Amino acid sequence: xxxxFQTSYKADMALFQTLWVKVWLxxxxxxxxxxxxFLSQYQLGILNEIxxxxxxxxxxxxxxxxxxxxxxxxxxxVAIGAYTTALTSAYWGLPFVVTLPxxxxxxxxxxxxxxxxxxxxxxxxxxxxxxxFGFIVEYVLFHWDLIQGDMxxxxxxxxxxxxxIRTERDHFYCLTAFAVLATLCSxxxxxxxIGRSFIAIRDRDIAAEAMGIPxxxxxxxxxxxxxxxxGIAGGLLAHYQKWIVPGSFDLSLSVTYIAMIVLGGLGxxxxxxxxxxxxxxxxxxxxxxxxxxxxxxxxxxxxxVDLKVGIFGLIVVLALLFEPQGLAGIYRRVKxxxxxxxxxx
Amino acid sequence: MAVVKDRPDTLLEISDLTMSFGGIMAVSxxxxxxxxxxxxxxxxxxxxxxxxxxxxxxxxxxxxxxSIKFEGQEILGMPPHKIARLGIARAFQNIELFxxxxxxxxxxxxxxxxxxxxxxxAALHFGRCSNxxxxxxxxxxxxxxxxxxxxxxxTHVGALSxxxxxxxxxxxxxxxxxxVVLVDEPxxxxxxxxTEDMARYILDINEEMRxxxxxxxHDMRLVMDLSDRVAVLNFGLKIAEGRxxxxxxxxxxxxxxxxxxxx
Numbered sequence: 001x002x003x004x005f006q007t008s009y010k011a012d013m014a015l016f017q018t019l020w021v022k023v024w025l026x027x028x029x030x031x032x033x034x035x036x037x038f039l040s041q042y043q044l045g046i047l048n049e050i051x052x053x054x055x056x057x058x059x060x061x062x063x064x065x066x067x068x069x070x071x072x073x074x075x076x077x078v079a080i081g082a083y084t085t086a087l088t089s090a091y092w093g094l095p096f097v098v099t100l101p102x103x104x105x106x107x108x109x110x111x112x113x114x115x116x117x118x119x120x121x122x123x124x125x126x127x128x129x130x131x132x133f134g135f136i137v138e139y140v141l142f143h144w145d146l147i148q149g150d151m152x153x154x155x156x157x158x159x160x161x162x163x164x165i166r167t168e169r170d171h172f173y174c175l176t177a178f179a180v181l182a183t184l185c186s187x188x189x190x191x192x193x194i195g196r197s198f199i200a201i202r203d204r205d206i207a208a209e210a211m212g213i214p215x216x217x218x219x220x221x222x223x224x225x226x227x228x229x230x231g232i233a234g235g236l237l238a239h240y241q242k243w244i245v246p247g248s249f250d251l252s253l254s255v256t257y258i259a260m261i262v263l264g265g266l267g268x269x270x271x272x273x274x275x276x277x278x279x280x281x282x283x284x285x286x287x288x289x290x291x292x293x294x295x296x297x298x299x300x301x302x303x304x305v306d307l308k309v310g311i312f313g314l315i316v317v318l319a320l321l322f323e324p325q326g327l328a329g330i331y332r333r334v335k336x337x338x339x340x341x342x343x344x345x
Numbered sequence: 346m347a348v349v350k351d352r353p354d355t356l357l358e359i360s361d362l363t364m365s366f367g368g369i370m371a372v373s374x375x376x377x378x379x380x381x382x383x384x385x386x387x388x389x390x391x392x393x394x395x396x397x398x399x400x401x402x403x404x405x406x407x408x409x410x411x412s413i414k415f416e417g418q419e420i421l422g423m424p425p426h427k428i429a430r431l432g433i434a435r436a437f438q439n440i441e442l443f444x445x446x447x448x449x450x451x452x453x454x455x456x457x458x459x460x461x462x463x464x465x466x467a468a469l470h471f472g473r474c475s476n477x478x479x480x481x482x483x484x485x486x487x488x489x490x491x492x493x494x495x496x497x498x499x500t501h502v503g504a505l506s507x508x509x510x511x512x513x514x515x516x517x518x519x520x521x522x523x524x525v526v527l528v529d530e531p532x533x534x535x536x537x538x539x540t541e542d543m544a545r546y547i548l549d550i551n552e553e554m555r556x557x558x559x560x561x562x563h564d565m566r567l568v569m570d571l572s573d574r575v576a577v578l579n580f581g582l583k584i585a586e587g588r589x590x591x592x593x594x595x596x597x598x599x600x601x602x603x604x605x606x607x608x
Contacts (some may be wrong), residue, residue, distance in 0.1 A: 009560050010475070053526035175549040185468040192467035192474055196454040200443045207441035212429035212521060267445060289411065 001107040015187060032176055036169040046284050051175035052237050053276035055182045057260040058269065059229020062186060064258070065266035066195065067222035068202030069118060075132035075253030076137035077107040077227040080242050081234025083141065086153045096158050096239070103235035104228040111227025115220040134254060141246035144270060152245035155238045171240060177211060187269050191226065198222055199267070263319050265328030274327040286311050355559050356525055357402070357433075362411035364394075364581075365403055370398040372408070373581040379525065379559055384551050386560045386568045388592075389502045389578035390601060395561045397436060398578070399527050403435050404428040416524075430458045434523035436515045437560070440529045442502045448513050449498050452485045455521045485520050490515045491553075492546055508539040512546070519550060525557040526550065532564050540567060549573060569593065577601065 003243070006012040016022050036044055060074045081103035088099045114133050121129050142149045158165040158174060165174055188196050197218045200208035209215055238244050256279060264275020286308050290300045323329055357379040364372040372394040379385045387395050402413055404425035413421045420428050427608040428436070434455070443451050460481055466474040489495055492512050497505060501512055511531060518526050531547065532540040542566055550556050562568050568575060571590040577585040577592060579601040585592055592598055 007488075009479050013478060013482065015470075048369040097383075110391070188470040188474075189409050189468050192462075192478065193453075193460045194464060194467050196446070196450055196540070197457055199445050199450075200454045203445050204441050206405060206425075207437065207443070208454075209425040210405065210429055210435045210437075211517065212426050212458045213454070214424075214426045225464070 079249030081231030107231025115223030263327030
């Protein structure tokens with residue numbers, strides 16, 4: 001067992017340390033690669049939605065979970081990314097490799113601008129400030145002629161180097177790759193001086209300043225990085241849906257993202273991913289279950305819309321009541337239990 | 346006793362410092378000089394303005410009048426993080442550690458200004474970032490060794506006892522590689538053994554790492570044994586300053602601490 005003892009700080013700081021972790025990750029990666037051959041179009045579609053949600057949730061968790069800055073405007077940054085992609089590809093005909101980074105950068109710039117007044121706001125006041133920004137963006141989307149307001153905008157398919165991504169399966173590989181890359185990047189950011197500064201600001205901002213950490217720089221940076229993630233998620237969403245309307249980027253989108261990170265676990269990378277998976281799949285799960293029992297209880301079919309909202313809310317409330325640390329907290333406990341099994345501690 | 350050069354330079358010079366909260370003068374017309382390499386203690390009854398003085402030096406409070414010079418440079422009015430980056434570290438009285446982090450991350454967190462890589466390099470964890478993090482870790486390990494924190498390295502600070510947390514608090518100030526460290530009541534609430542350990546650490550910091558120490562402490566034995574010079578504050582005023590043995594005999598100091606006798 002060559003990996004039992006670390007002999008250098010580099011080994012101790014490595015992302016994937018033990019053989020077991022590497023083996024499990026290998027199995028996970030392999031199953032991602034082969035799963036499109038076993039899943040239906042519908043199921044792949046859910047996975048694609050999840051990949052996009054993972055990217056957005058990672059970004060929001062960097063801001064709320066790690067830096068402690070509450071934002072109710074995350075949906076607005078997703079919208080900015082989506083519309084930047086739509087505009088630059090439709091009107092200027094720019095290729096995907098340019099429009100996607102541009103969407104991220106555009107959202108990041110606006111995020112940093114929102115971050116500047118946020119330097120003076122905390123807690124609920126910051127929540128209100130970002131909420132106001134969300135409303136402004138929504139208003140612009142509905143009233144700006146160039147993007148056709150309520151009519152929506154058509155977006156071209158993703159094409160990389162002449163290869164156009166058409167099928168669900170191609171989308172799956174492309175979107176999953178982005179989600180994996182986003183996860184690795186945020187993990188790296190968190191273990192760097194930037195991540196430590198974020199957490200320091202969240203935990204004790206006065207002490208952080210006395211330790212030489214410039215608050216303004218890192219708060220603005222947190223807003224920027226978080227919005228960059230949202231912008232990328234928005235750009236991918238626009239391409240994937242092929243059609244975007246302003247109504248899909250309202251307050252409820254921001255709240256959905258908050259639900260993901262709270263349910264998954266604030267201040268954990270794993271939590272962002274698990275939360276995105278759960279929140280995206282719950283509605284599909286409800287539809288699936290009602291489909292199964294619709295012959296026995298035909299009345300359920302007509303109630304499905306109300307049920308969806310109700311059950312969704314119920315799951316979130318129960319999860320918060322029984323597991324305030326989110327899914328990542330459950331994972332941590334289970335891991336701890338098996339580490340010492342069969343002994344209690 | 347600390348290593349003091351024959352003709353030491355002034356490291357920190359405070360003059361005419363005044364700070365008030367509403368009608369209360371927390372610090373008034375205060376003047377003091379800390380020399381390079383010494384252990385300088387500030388004592389005084391509760392509410393004498395000692396911690397307020399530290400907060401003024403670190404820039405957390407903005408003093409109303411006066412001047413604070415560090416290596417000849419005026420630092421009054423500078424933001425706290427810039428003051429810290431000049432080399433003034435702070436160990437807080439009420440533990441102000443980052444509770445969501447392990448001991449190791451707490452100690453690494455205060456080296457932000459010593460690491461020079463950008464967001465892009467951090468996100469990919471390539472070359473520059475990875476190399477610098479490794480070197481940073483190497484230096485942090487020295488502090489961990491100095492303060493005997495090896496077995497707590499990967500423990501979250503919230504799970505540690507009070508005495509250990511105080512030690513981490515001191516460690517986090519040291520990993521900044523400061524020129525002077527402001528230590529606020531390092532042994533309050535500690536037992537005799539922990540106090541002796543802390544005294545040893547403070548001497549090590551001063552003698553081996555050549556860091557100037559400014560100490561606020563109520564434990565008189567610690568102050569008298571460690572300090573090169575002592576200043577006594579009462580109601581925001583400096584009522585005495587000098588070598589420990591002089592301070593112990595000063596009638597003004599005895600009056601402030603024990604009260605005046607009637608006869």
